[in-house]
Amino acid sequence: MKHEFSAIEPKWQKKWEDAHVFEASDDRSKKKFYALVEFPYPSGAGMHVGHIKAYSGMEVICRKKRMEGYNVLFPIGFDAYGLPTENYAIKTGIHPREVTDTNIARFSSQLKRVGFSFDWSRVIDTTTEDYYRWTQWIFLKMFEHGLAFRDTTLVNYCPSCKVVLSNEDSQGGKCDICHNDIIQKTKDVWYLRITEYADKLLAGLEEVDYLPNVKMQQRNWIGKSTGAFVRFGLKGIEDTLRIYTTRPDTLFGVTFMVIAPEHPLIDTYADRIANMDAIEAYRGECAKKTEFERTQLVKDKTGVRIEGITAINPVSGKEIPVYISDYVMMGYGTGAIMAVPAHDERDYDFAKKFGIDIIPVIKGGDVDTAAYTGDGEVINSDFLNGYTNKQDSIQRMIAYLTETGVGEGGVQYKMKDWAFNRQRYWGEPIPIVHCEHCGMVAVPYEELPLRLPAMKDFKPGEGGESPLAALPEYVNCKCPKCGRDAKRETDTMPQWAGSSWYFLRYIDPHNEDALADSEKLAYWMPVDWYNGGMEHVTRHLIYSRFWHKFLYDIGVVPCEEPYAKRTAQGLILGPDGEKMSKSRGNVVDPNVVVEEFGADVLRLYILFMGDYEKSAPWSENSVRGCKRFLERVAGMTDLCQGTGESKLASATHKLVKKVTSDIDNMKFNTAIAAMMAYVNEVYEAKTITKDELSVFVRLLDPFAPHLCEEIWSEFLGNADLCAVAEWPTYDESKTVDAVVEMAVQVNGKLRATVTLPVGSDKDTVLAAAMADARVSSLVEGKTVVKEILVPNKILNIVVK
């Protein structure tokens, strides 16, 4: 048989579709397997080989699970709201609705050409009314529970995209969409109170099976620290300066304090400050720097002493100076710190530069040369002297602070509340009405969806307001509560909204009464296995866990964690070993590969490249190797000699065992390598039985399903599709050969190999070993100290 992929691939794709074999059933008596991949953003650039890799792993696992009899849910959809589409629409004048529909059609056909076994009957588009209706519903539930709120604070703002960004979207000080510098701006924005779930998000990580570095990155992002809040008195002022510290045990070592340039203390007491000019000048300099610059310029400490404000150490009563410096951030803790130069490197640098006292309060180290951050006995600290255990002294100090009313224990998170609104058109409208009399009022649930109005000109306003603000018929409305004239919120939700719950909608995508039926949710949730990219770990993955936990708390979903297991695929690099990008011109288009080599080859090669979780460069030559392999597979039909005994019996059982366990462990590359080796054996033996070929075809089917269907049905004559055939099983006792080749070592060095029956005892192996001239010459005349036998593997003779 020849492998004519261009003829057979569309044929089998049609048969799969007609037979509905990949549609999950709601037959709840069957064991379920819910596999999820990150649904694509349907950009104008089309699919990327990276998409194919991201889906191929779960694809193989799902095809195998189906053959093993599971009720498999393997859905796909489109995360279609967002700035790239809107920007493209503005540039070309084509409406984002039209752009989105075109792109979704293109993506769908590309995915189908690769032969992915998605359940197309459940496809989702986050921009459709019957979908975003529920996105808005969840938002209103959060609003109802006080988790969606407005606040005026310093926010990340992208001047180029003209939108407020969340912390997650401004990592590294760059806008996630356009990669330009972001700036800090005070603005009135919508927040989702994700910090309220910080502890739950941390605790939940203990329960789930995620890759270790995924857990680590999330823990890091949440950034929980424990310590204490302390209020320092201010000399001559009836007010206090509140700070956060993780080291309350060093309070006696405080010799100055530092507040962030934006700290409100300065404006509040401006009239008392003698050197306001110098301070204003410094603040001006800081405001010019981006957050990124401020955190990168670590080398040199700068700052200005605030003359006229003196703090009082609440435990020692000492008077201490207060500085402003940009090494303290307004966004973390209270925006003010107590500085202990003896035991903190940053404070040490600052103290050295400004000539401030350095008082050691922990024994060990030498404050003349460097800050000592290690542990040791507490000194110079009154009632705390003599403590040697850090935790004990911290607890003692917190107890003291609490008793005296100047402080208390507390925790801090690096994670911030989620800035949730975007001043843009192409997103879910926020279903809130602003009423002069009632304040912010939710649009009634029964009025959802609040439709995104059709608009011709949706360029963002120059003043940074949403395009929807220019639409009086949308803005002007009646207050749902009092019925008087009111105005609609005109901002929309960020791109991450729709993707925060999409895995729930797949379970019941056409439900009009609820986001999904609760019995169906109980059956399908949680997602058994979720595979996606590492770049989403501190964005989508954390956002969706938050939404899910909220939905659990209000009784909508049956489990606390949405994803039982999370893995991640590595990148496909360009042939030059660099990250694929348009500007480098090293992007490989999956369409071109399918065109030239076929979908089976593309799928197979992507999984054969190397470890699935690691990055690897594209190599067209290796693609050819995979093509050659599939041609040899097709050619095996010419070697197939009916039934009967075969030399390949144990090889076949071994292969079933190997491929089965390798797929479960995402070791696709070694599974494929084992199948290649098997095919090489078949060609060497020049024969394979029908039964063996039938086993082999089913093992290869998840990787190269089109060719396997062809052999399965056209050559082997099976009536049913290979896609629903039974996964082969193996007999452990038949995976062992009658004879094995064993290594013989003398003093740990390989000297010979001997071929012996399986299970040969030590004496037999020894006798065979000594029959070897080389071994016997090395052993003769020496004392044998011991002989170590690893059955069926190795014999090591130790001589002196």
Next chain:
RNA sequence: GCGGGCGUGGUGGAACGGUAGACACGCUGGUCUUAGGAACCAGUUCCGAAAGAGUGCAGGUUCAAGUCCUGUCGCCCGCACCA
């Protein structure tokens, strides 16, 4: 700076502490071809006639180390003036 991971042929990469380099690419030679960037066959870690050496480097544990331990160098990723 802190945390995590990784260093194996010309290349991508295999190796429950047990015959290092599976599988594939590339390369070399051959067969068949008008031709081949097609197909097939043989060879391919290094040096060598043999002995030998060999998983970044230096030690250690072990009968046995790519694998475990210590140190060191290099690369990658995450976090980062987080108090």
